[in-house]
Amino acid sequence: MVTNITWLGHSTFQIETAGKKILLDPFFTGNPSAPLDAEQVEADAIIVSHGHGDHVGDTVDIAKRTGALVIANFEIIEWMGKQGVENVHPQHIGGAHQYDFGTVKLTIAHHGSMLPDGSNGGSPCGILLKLDGGTIYFAADTGLFYDMKLIGEEGIDMAMLPIGDNFTMGPADSVKATRLIQPKRVLPMHYNTWPLIEQDVSAWADQIRGQTAAEPVVLQPGESCSL
Numbered sequence: 001m002v003t004n005i006t007w008l009g010h011s012t013f014q015i016e017t018a019g020k021k022i023l024l025d026p027f028f029t030g031n032p033s034a035p036l037d038a039e040q041v042e043a044d045a046i047i048v049s050h051g052h053g054d055h056v057g058d059t060v061d062i063a064k065r066t067g068a069l070v071i072a073n074f075e076i077i078e079w080m081g082k083q084g085v086e087n088v089h090p091q092h093i094g095g096a097h098q099y100d101f102g103t104v105k106l107t108i109a110h111h112g113s114m115l116p117d118g119s120n121g122g123s124p125c126g127i128l129l130k131l132d133g134g135t136i137y138f139a140a141d142t143g144l145f146y147d148m149k150l151i152g153e154e155g156i157d158m159a160m161l162p163i164g165d166n167f168t169m170g171p172a173d174s175v176k177a178t179r180l181i182q183p184k185r186v187l188p189m190h191y192n193t194w195p196l197i198e199q200d201v202s203a204w205a206d207q208i209r210g211q212t213a214a215e216p217v218v219l220q221p222g223e224s225c226s227l
């Protein structure tokens with residue numbers, strides 16, 4: 001079964017698999033790189049990696065409009081309930097759960113997670129997705145950490161890694177991360193949204209080709225690839 005991945009700017013992705021649409025960190029409002037508005041997006045499930053506004057984004061509005069299931073750590077799910085989101089499922093780091101579209105496991109990530117109103121967003125997470133089409137590792141916002149090697153032992157078909165620097169890994173550390181994870185392909189994210197995280201993605205792709213065995217997959221916002 002073909003799984004399609006669409007980059008919607010920053011760290012926002014739509015994954016279509018098993019007849020379902022899954023949104024990762026749906027940040028549209030206030031996102032200058034978003035190719036469409038939140039009102040145009042459909043979803044069966046939304047997975048949120050951590051509490052920052054550029055990742056929680058439009059989750060509440062999209063979930064209320066579509067009825068999508070929201071998956072996140074326990075603290076974020078508690079906060080979602082206070083915002084009136086009813087269709088939710090809490091998980092936490094190291095825990096996996098089987099859904100109708102595949103398995104979601106939350107991994108560690110080195111970052112923060114305060115929610116937009118200052119509430120406790122719990123621990124930031126990466127997301128390991130095991131789907132019919134293959135396995136995706138969405139690192140979310142994180143610095144480099146050696147346990148990425150353990151995540152790679154899951155057999156990663158596509159790694160989605162931040163390269164923007166300043167708030168997350170930069171290009172050099174993302175290359176090191178790729179060597180630890182050893183994915184078949186690697187897709188950059190969390191860059192060029194604002195001047196502070198601008199990067200030369202072509203130079204990054206050359207480094208991936210020259211220093212790792214992975215294939216770089218560079219998309220423009222709104223473009224898609226198959227897993």
